[in-house]
Amino acid sequence: MSETKDRPYHHGDLRRALIDTALDMLATDQNWAFTLREVARRTGVSHAAPYKHFRDREMLLRELARIGFVRLGESMTEAMPPDMPSTRAQFMAAARACIGFACQNPGLYRLMFSSDADKTIDPQLHDAAMATFGILLGLLERGQRDGSFRPVAVSALAAASWAQVHGLAMLAISHQLLEEKVGPAPIPAALDVLLDGMCHGN
Amino acid sequence: MSETKDRPYHHGDLRRALIDTALDMLATDQNWAFTLREVARRTGVSHAAPYKHFRDREMLLRELARIGFVRLGESMTEAMPPDMPSTRAQFMAAARACIGFACQNPGLYRLMFSSDADKTIDPQLHDAAMATFGILLGLLERGQRDGSFRPVAVSALAAASWAQVHGLAMLAISHQLLEEKVGPAPIPAALDVLLDGMCHGN
DNA sequence: CGCATAAGTTTCTCCTGTAAACATGGAGGA
């Protein structure tokens, strides 16, 4: 009972600890210098320990991306409670949530859409990405049913809004939305333009 | 006069050769395993030679990104000759050119918008990016003058269309525009939705 | 108990970026 929590040799749940450390790094480090050894170091284990839980670096990255999609989905769902005034308002809230998520986790967001995390290989990652995308699809379908959105193919609306939100997020975390280019409040401005194309009349 | 062209020791224009090799690699390699030593190897020089022309890896990357912006601008300009039927058609052509450029140079396009190529540090890179962005701005302003686009703040149109095109390009090169998600022809579909928001009436 | 095994550690090889020291050959002045 000497050092109950210092170093029990067997960490208990190293896998989780490594993931947490890595997520911290991805939220903090803008510079994408993601090193497996650095993760191990910050977690307080030897540099080979992670290999007992992840076949290689890529596998850890994919798991991180998967968690990223899950969390992004949670953020978006939380941001648009069903009692909101309009579907359009829900859309705006979800879009802002997505972009906010990207800005608060730039490294993670980049990872989620990088080729490092190849979704064609990992079915779990693919499913997570699809589930998050499904939130958007559901919102659009609801909006079409209640007449908020134009009755064009829902896949067209999905492609447009997904690209718009993703594009804004990527540009934002790359610090490319400079005022000299796109004015002082580019995100709501851009979303408004898009919504004008998606909504009826007005 | 033994080996006139094999190895003149002094390469002549190694800087250019390195850049060309690197551009090839960025067009070919999807996997973003961009190694300075590999560039040197493929160019046929020692791994330290590049350091005579670029202070470090980042400096080469920034130069590549700069060239990328120049070429992207050229592609877009070529794609929209001034005698096109409508400004809307010009916009579509420029957008397709941008996305096509990304698909043909995925590594380069990623690099251009990665944090590795920090535009806040390199004024030349910043200028090149601004110039390319200026093509879009010019098109939008022309479209507003001739009544094709709504007379809202041009920065709003710029933010929306830039985000849309960039988003589509990023999703395309990440192989995320799967038919199960966004239908068979997501790019024109998405651009149409956006244009409906940017154009008058109809 | 005693041992099989999961979970850590050390050690090793190969690769990368980068610095320093050395080599070469072409251009400009004596």
Add this chain to the structure above:
DNA sequence: TCCTCCATGTTTACAGGAGAAACTTATGCG
């Protein structure tokens, strides 16, 4: 013409990362 300087190469060296292999520990199960 020749010598010397210097830009542009090469070799060598070192630190740090990915990952494999061999070794160690402690833990759960008979």
